[in-house]
Amino acid sequence: MAKILCVLYDDPIGGYPASYARDAIPKIDRYPGGKTTPSPKQIDFKPGTLLGSVSGGLGLRKFLEGQGHTFIVTSDKEGSDSVFERELPDADIVISQPFWPAYLTAERIAKAKKLKLAITAGIGSDHVDLQAAIKQGITVAEVTYSNSISVSEHAVMMILSLVRDYIPSYKWVVDGGWNIADCVSRSYDLEAMEVGTVAAGRIGLAILRRLKPFDVKLHYTDRHRLPESVEKELNVTYHPSVESMVKVCDVITINAPLHPETEHLFDDALIGKMKRGAYIVNTARGKICDRDAVVRALKSGQLAGYAGDVWYPQPAPKDHPWRTMPHHGMTPHVSGTSLSAQARYAAGTREILECWFEKRPIREDYLIVDGGKLAGAGAHAYSVKKTA
Numbered sequence: 001m002a003k004i005l006c007v008l009y010d011d012p013i014g015g016y017p018a019s020y021a022r023d024a025i026p027k028i029d030r031y032p033g034g035k036t037t038p039s040p041k042q043i044d045f046k047p048g049t050l051l052g053s054v055s056g057g058l059g060l061r062k063f064l065e066g067q068g069h070t071f072i073v074t075s076d077k078e079g080s081d082s083v084f085e086r087e088l089p090d091a092d093i094v095i096s097q098p099f100w101p102a103y104l105t106a107e108r109i110a111k112a113k114k115l116k117l118a119i120t121a122g123i124g125s126d127h128v129d130l131q132a133a134i135k136q137g138i139t140v141a142e143v144t145y146s147n148s149i150s151v152s153e154h155a156v157m158m159i160l161s162l163v164r165d166y167i168p169s170y171k172w173v174v175d176g177g178w179n180i181a182d183c184v185s186r187s188y189d190l191e192a193m194e195v196g197t198v199a200a201g202r203i204g205l206a207i208l209r210r211l212k213p214f215d216v217k218l219h220y221t222d223r224h225r226l227p228e229s230v231e232k233e234l235n236v237t238y239h240p241s242v243e244s245m246v247k248v249c250d251v252i253t254i255n256a257p258l259h260p261e262t263e264h265l266f267d268d269a270l271i272g273k274m275k276r277g278a279y280i281v282n283t284a285r286g287k288i289c290d291r292d293a294v295v296r297a298l299k300s301g302q303l304a305g306y307a308g309d310v311w312y313p314q315p316a317p318k319d320h321p322w323r324t325m326p327h328h329g330m331t332p333h334v335s336g337t338s339l340s341a342q343a344r345y346a347a348g349t350r351e352i353l354e355c356w357f358e359k360r361p362i363r364e365d366y367l368i369v370d371g372g373k374l375a376g377a378g379a380h381a382y383s384v385k386k387t388a
Ligand code: NDP
Pocket: 122, 123, 124, 125, 145, 147, 148, 151, 198, 199, 200, 201, 202, 203, 204, 221, 222, 223, 224, 255, 256, 257, 258, 261, 262, 283, 284, 285, 309, 310, 333, 334, 335, 336, 337, 380, 381, 382
């Protein structure tokens, strides 16, 4: 029997919800492009309920304990005294979400002698040291596509919020004001602006598609080019380098994975090449931007706004400068964990576990590391340091 160690975010401060704002969520069977949504044999939760917090347990408790496995769920993940660190040495499987990542560093992996499978309930396995996982023969899997559309909706919302300067206007209302000039003195239309995405994978492409009706001029850079038909359909300009794209854009949205090629890509030098008064929306990973370079650029006016939901580390400390820098629209890491997304990635996690226990292959699309190398989706989107 296996020991499954699952790290999830805390329940709401008012307690686990007794009821919800809506009675149901729409059922989606296929993603754009035709791949099927997760299809475990069974689920033991109601879609639309809170699954990503400790009491939700990703809806896995009945399934795992019913088969005689040990299922430990905790939010306590930092430091040598944490439940995660204490339970890790004899865990067979670790499950964690990028929103509240259980960082599986090389040191932790070295201590986790029995660990065979690390599942990301969601997308983005950069909280796992992939090189160490490769070395120790650990399979890393994530639920590819489960929250890509959720994130793309959030990114579009943030682009509009920044350009139109929505958040300060909302605050004036809450504070009892009617200060129209204060509200509009940094407010613009998105129409006709040049908007570029760093990476046009599942999320980046979904953002391009959603922005097209706003009559903006679209740009992208990626390691691979989109099919010509898609470039034509979206009238999107390809840039062979991020530098050439940022020079012409008013808005940049970042949608690449965090790996050695993208870590701290947006530093003083690259931000300095952007148009003065450009905006950055980063829902990919906090470390793709140099924390202090972003703060400097907002203070100097080089950037007119920065928004996103990804930070380093997570949770962000109380004194993280992105909480207080000017003209930001940051949220905690929430874009990929709407109740709608949770239903999909909880089902995907269950599907991966069913495959694992029944010794059936995990969908190729879900694999990041397998058999001692980058595999499936991981081989396509990630890189590891050449020193591996
Ligand atoms: P995909 O794998 O579909 O797309 C990633 C794209 O990034 C690929 O097209 C890949 O190129 C490209 N890429 C990789 N490296 C570079 C680079 N150096 N420069 C330019 N492009 C690059 O992933 P998704 O769209 O589903 O997700 C993207 C990222 O978004 C995830 O890795 C994750 O970090 C983040 N994410 C955030 C969430 C949130 O809640 N905020 C939730 C889900 C994901 P190639 O075609 O060559 O492989």
